[in-house]
Amino acid sequence: MELREETRDKAILLIDKLYNENDLRDEDLLWLLDNMNKKEKEYMFSLSKKTRDKYYGKNVYLRSLIEFTNYCKRECIYCGINAYNKKANRYRLTKEEIVEACKNGKSLGYNTFVLQGGEDPYFTDEKMCEIIKEIKRIDPNCAITLSMGERSYESYKALKDSGADRYLLRHETSNPDYYKWLHPKSVLDTRVECIKNLKKLGFQTGTGIMVGLPGYTNKDYVRDLRFIKTISPEMVGLGPFITHKDTEMREYKSGDIDTTLTILSMVRLLLPKVLLPATTALASIAENGRKAGLDVGSNVIMPNLTPVEYRGDYMLYNSKKSSGSESAQALNMIKNELDSFGYICNMSRGDSKMCVE
Numbered sequence: 001m002e003l004r005e006e007t008r009d010k011a012i013l014l015i016d017k018l019y020n021e022n023d024l025r026d027e028d029l030l031w032l033l034d035n036m037n038k039k040e041k042e043y044m045f046s047l048s049k050k051t052r053d054k055y056y057g058k059n060v061y062l063r064s065l066i067e068f069t070n071y072c073k074r075e076c077i078y079c080g081i082n083a084y085n086k087k088a089n090r091y092r093l094t095k096e097e098i099v100e101a102c103k104n105g106k107s108l109g110y111n112t113f114v115l116q117g118g119e120d121p122y123f124t125d126e127k128m129c130e131i132i133k134e135i136k137r138i139d140p141n142c143a144i145t146l147s148m149g150e151r152s153y154e155s156y157k158a159l160k161d162s163g164a165d166r167y168l169l170r171h172e173t174s175n176p177d178y179y180k181w182l183h184p185k186s187v188l189d190t191r192v193e194c195i196k197n198l199k200k201l202g203f204q205t206g207t208g209i210m211v212g213l214p215g216y217t218n219k220d221y222v223r224d225l226r227f228i229k230t231i232s233p234e235m236v237g238l239g240p241f242i243t244h245k246d247t248e249m250r251e252y253k254s255g256d257i258d259t260t261l262t263i264l265s266m267v268r269l270l271l272p273k274v275l276l277p278a279t280t281a282l283a284s285i286a287e288n289g290r291k292a293g294l295d296v297g298s299n300v301i302m303p304n305l306t307p308v309e310y311r312g313d314y315m316l317y318n319s320k321k322s323s324g325s326e327s328a329q330a331l332n333m334i335k336n337e338l339d340s341f342g343y344i345c346n347m348s349r350g351d352s353k354m355c356v357e
C-alpha cells in the first residue's frame with residue numbers, strides 16, 4: 001500500500017517537473033510512460049492544455065490542405081499510396097488546379113496553404129517554384145507549407161527562395177532499425193539530414209511520428225520524444241498508425257487514441273510553443289478524436305481543400321475521415337464545432353511563437 005502511494009507521488013512529482021521545466025530525464029519519461037494511471041494521465045493532459053493556453057490561448061489555427069499528387073516513388077510499407085500499390089488510383093493536380101484551390105481557400109479566409117503530396121519526380125524544382133510564386137501572387141502575405149518528402153539541400157533552397165515558408169517532414173520513428181523496416185531502401189540518417197537542412201534554410205520545420213506501430217515500445221517513444229526535443233521543430237505532426245488494406249502491414253492492429261493523446265500531451269509539455277495539429281488520423285480513429293487532441297494541447301487543424309473529385313484517392317490509410325471543407329457552409333460548421341468545444345477558429349497565418357518572439 002505504502003509503495004503504491006510512493007509510486008503515485010512520484011508520478012505527480014514528475015508530471016509537475018515536466019510542466020515546470022519543459023523537460024525530464026529520459027529515464028523519467030520512460031518511468032511515466034510505464035507507470036502513469038488514468039487519473040495521472042488526465043492530470044498531465046490538464047497541464048499540457050494549460051501550456052497551450054498560456055502561449056496560444058484558445059486559438060485553433062486552420063490550414064487549408066491541398067493533396068496535389070498521390071504519385072510516390074517510395075515504398076513505405078504502411079502507406080496506401082506507396083509506389084508498389086498497383087490498386088491506387090493515381091492523380092496529379094495541374095498548376096492551375098492547385099492555384100485555383102488556393103484561390104478558393106483565400107476567398108474562404110484561409111491564410112496558410114499546405115501542399116502535400118507523395119515524392120513525385122514530376123514536380124521538379126522548376127514546376128514547384130512556379131506554383132509557389134503563383135500562390136504568393138494571390139496573397140504575398142500568406143504562408144505556404146510544403147510536405148513532399150526528401151529532396152536535396154539545393155532543391156529545398158530553391159523552394160525557400162521562391163517563397164515557401166514551412167516544410168513538414170515527419171521522421172515517423174527515430175529507431176534506425178525500425179525506420180529501415182518501414183522504409184525499404186531508405187535510411188534514417190538521410191531523413192534527419194533533410195530535417196536539419198530545412199532548419200538551416202530557415203523553414204518553419206515540422207517533423208513527427210506515427211503512434212502505435214506494431215511492437216513499438218515505450219523506450220522507442222522516449223527516443224522519439226528526445227529526438228523531437230533536440231531538433232526543436234516549429235511543428236509536430238503526430239497521429240496514430242492506421243492500417244491500409246493494400247499494404248503489407250494490413251494485418252497489424254492500428255494505434256489507439258489513449259497512447260496517441262499521451263504522446264501528444266508530452267510533446268506539448270516538452271515544446272510549449274510548438275504548433276501541434278489534431279491530425280486527420282486522430283479524427284479517423286475515434287468519433288471525438290479531434291476534440292480529444294485539442295483538449296490535450298493541440299492547436300491546429302487542416303481542413304481538406306483538395307478538389308472533391310480527387311479526394312477519395314489520397315488514401316494513406318483505411319477509413320480516412322473526409323468532409324466537404326471546400327465550401328463556406330462546411331467552414332461554418334467547423335467554426336461552430338470549435339466554438340461548441342470552447343475554442344476560437346483562427347484563420348491568420350498562425351506562425352509558431354517559436355519564430356515570432
Ligand code: SF4
Pocket residue numbers: 072073074075076079080081082083117118119149316
Ligand atoms: S508515406 Fe509519403 S513517402 Fe512514403 S509512400 Fe506514402 S506518400 Fe510516399
